[in-house]
Amino acid sequence: MRAGGRQEKVEVGTIVTMDRIKAVKGGTVELAAVLLVDGDKITSDAKSLEKVTVTAEVLEDLRGPKIVIQHYKNKTGYKKRQGHRQELTRVKVTGIK
Template sequence: MKYAIVEISGKQFWIETGKYYDLNRIPVELGKKILLTRILLLNNNDELLVGKPYISNVTIKGKILKHLRSHKSIVYKMRPKKKTRKKQGHRQELTRVLIEDININ
């Protein structure tokens, strides 16, 4: 099984080929290709490569499928005994990326 652990927008993701992932909004048009280069770890059929901090000779190709918004999360702030309340909703902007290939140069 071939997989990689990649750093994208401050988070770490376990990436496999043929699957899609929802990442923070990437300002790229639909259908365009992106290249991920911040690979922390690569497992290529039980051959383990660990970066210090990144692996330089590995690239991951992905394709932008769509832009979407996550489910609404409620942010509620209240100060007790002061009669102040603030209820606010938040929906994170996301981009769905299909991982096409993991290349080792």
């Protein structure tokens, strides 16, 4: 499935952490399929994959670990420190149709 610019390999029941999406906790979201493997049958055609939807239940919104960004230039007195925490959403895949 495609989730926020990344691709994740999922099955029904898989819990995935992805970039924040606008959805209510306990609600459902539909995600696009990139590749479908059903036993020996592999579907990668764009027309066929338009019919496939991955439904997931939103478990929670959370924030990732803090990343510290530091810039320093020698002999000039320039230093800059900044932090970042990515906003994330955890979802559980409930169905692939």
